[in-house]
Amino acid sequence: MTNKAKGTRGCSCFIVEKGTKGFSFGKKENKMGIRASSTTELIFQDCEVQEENLLGGREGMGFIHAVGTLNHSRPGVAAQALGIAAGALDEALAYSRQRKQFGVSISSFQAVQHMLANMAVEVEAARCLIYAVARNVDSGAEDFAKESAMAKYYASEVAMRVTTNAVQIFGGYGYMKEYPVEKMMRDAKITQIYEGTSQIQLNEIAAKMIKEAAAKKK
Ligand SMILES: Cc1cc2nc3c(=O)[nH]c(=O)nc-3n(C[C@H](O)[C@H](O)[C@H](O)COP(=O)(O)OP(=O)(O)OC[C@H]3O[C@@H](n4cnc5c(N)ncnc54)[C@H](O)[C@@H]3O)c2cc1C
Incomplete structure (x- = not known):
């Protein structure tokens, strides 16, 4: 905060270079998933930064920079979620064709077929939302905050449901680290x-809907 009295308008972004006095790394976090990506605590103790490190060169723009960044990065996280979900679906479909129970492959059971079909529908629906927001971004649209939040919200919820169902289709093996779906569920x-959590995406979608409805009424 560069001006606490101004709330979000008193927030500024700074680039803090590695090696800056007062800036150090803490412990490496021991995470549930995405373990190939390292996440480390950052410690700022009496850390002074130069004025030229102020992002964008103007004070009080930090919140605007952060929100603008999130609007662009959320479709990326949505695409990550889609990749995980699509991978889990591929694995579940292949396993269901190969695994035999009661003398037949489990893919011949309608209960399993319906799970696979639901997973496929959700993966495709997530893909459509992500491509729609990507087209918006590519076309140079200025405001795609709602579409970005929708794609991120839906794709991440789908990723969780689809990977959980993939583990279910693998049965006991799904719970084992030897098979890929356990990792996909954690990732x-x-x-x-x-x-931004799913709850925050929903807040943003609703806030934007209400604002748009109010603007239409004017
Ligand atoms: C592995 C990992 C990597 C990360 N990488 C980065 C990074 O690179 N850069 C970065 O800036 N951050 C990063 N984060 C931080 C991440 O963005 C936050 O953890 C996330 O936004 C949630 O914030 P929080 O942890 O403070 O949760 P909290 O805000 O404390 O939320 C706790 C719970 O309360 C709910 N909640 C909070 N506020 C509301 C509300 N207004 N309405 C409804 N529900 C609400 C949340 O949805 C959640 O369920 C990372 C986190 C992790 C775990």
Whole structure:
């Protein structure tokens, strides 16, 4: 905060270079998923930064920079979620054709077929939302905050449901680290949390809907 009295308008972004006095790294976090990506605590203790490190060169723009960044990065997290979900679906479909129970492959059971079909529908629906917001971004649209939040919200919820169902289709093997779906389920969880939780995406979608409705009434 560069001006606490101004709330979000008193927030500024700074680039703090590695090696800056007072800036150090803390412990490496021991995470549930995305373990190939390292996440480390950042410690700022009496850390002074130069004025030229102020992002954008103007004070009080930090919140606007952060929100603008999130609007662009959320479709990326949505695409990550889609990749995890699509991968889990591929694995579940292949396993269901190969695994035999009661003398037949489990893919011949309608209960399993319906799970697979639901997973496929949700993966495709998530893909459509992500491509729609990507087209918006590519076309140079200025405001795609709602579409970005929708894609991130839906794709991450789908990733969690689809990976959980993939583990179910694998049965006991799904719970084992030897098979890939256990990792996919753990990796999916973060997409509902970072770049704003699912609850925050819903808040943003609703806020935008209400604002748009009010603007139409004017
Ligand atoms: C592995 C990992 C990597 C990360 N990487 C980055 C990164 O690179 N950059 C970065 O800036 N951040 C990063 N984060 C932080 C991440 O974005 C936050 O953890 C996330 O936004 C949630 O914030 P919080 O942890 O403070 O949860 P809280 O805000 O404390 O939320 C706790 C719970 O309360 C709910 N909640 C909070 N406020 C509301 C509300 N207004 N309405 C309804 N429900 C609400 C949340 O949905 C959640 O369920 C990372 C986090 C993790 C775990």
